Amino acid sequence: MGIFSSVIFQICVLFSFILIGFIMRKGNLLPQNTSEVFSKLENKILMPAVVINTFRTNCTVKNISEKWIFIVYSTAILIFCIIVGFIISRFLGKTPYMKKVYRYSLAVSNFGFVGTAMVSGIYGADSIELFDYLIFTLPLNMFTYSIGIAWLVPDKGKTFSVKSFVNPIFVSLFIGGALGLLPLPKFELVTTIITSTASCMSPIAMILTGFVIGGYSFSMLFKQWQTYVVVAVRLVALPSAAIIILRLINTPQEIIVATLCAHAMPLGLNTVIIPSAYGKKPDAGASMALVSQLSAVVTIPVLFYIFGSV
Secondary structure, three states, X not given: OHHHHHHHHHHHHXXXXXXXXXXXXXOXXXXXXXXXXXXXXXXXXXXXXXXXXXXXXXXXXXXXXXXXXXXXXXXXXXXXXXXXXXXXXXXXXXXXXXXXXXXXXXXXXXXXXXXXXXXHHHHOOOOHHHHHHHHHOHHHHHHHHHHXXXXXXXXXXXXXXXXXXXXXXXXXXXXXXXXXXXXXXXXXXXXXXXXXXXXXXXXXXXXXXXXXXXXXXXXXXXXXXXXXXXXXXXXXXXXXHHHHHHHHOOOOHHHHHHHHHHHOOOOOOHHHHHHHHOOOOOHHHHHHHHHHHHHHHHHHHHHHHHHHOO
8 A cells, every 4th residue: 555655646746747837838827938948947957966966975886886786687677678669669750869769768767756756655765775776776877867868869860979978967977976986075055056956857847748748739649659659668568577587587576676666667758858958849758758647557556566565
């Protein structure tokens, strides 16, 4: 019951902020260029703050040396998801850029806001399980804020662009890593500013998603067949396959639970935020965000019931 109530609570939080953005758009309570402004705010300030805050806190020599097995398992599962993403996205996207959007969506879920909140809600904000989970998601964070973001940055038809890696989020990864790994002085004022800024990221991202969704008719968002393929694979097939394999090789239960919390979550919001920030219409991202949030209300409790055993 604890897991189910935690899942429902986090989904309700997500939908509450999305609903705010949706009402703002439908009621013309904000300017039409709000999505562009919010996207740039997320891309250039709020998301970099999240990256710096995550890595300065968890990317330490002590954490990596003590919990290396979590990183190994996480990296292996991530590689598996990326391979599946490469294969399936070839049949979904009509353009090279859309193939990358679907590839990204299949590779990672919303392991950050929803996944972390899930673990915190189940075990407590100061639990060892939450600490283990944050270590488990280090490879996911490194991928998301480097290669993952580069996939979502439009490259004007190029197959590879070094420039797409040189973005505020990717640079922040190195800043956060340096703060965590090196014995640098820590100033309380700077730490408070980074933490406070990072805490704004998820609410603004969800309001942005609702605002973007409000610009479409629901029928259009539900008509994209690619969305249902991605949601089925990302929310059910991939986590189930990964956990079945982990069970076959007698993986510790804490890693199985971490895998569930990281890979069975609804789709993230980067496919809305990043394309919007670069002037691309986030139609696919908005569709996947809406459908996956609705689907997760059912799929997450079911998967935890079958595989969680906590």
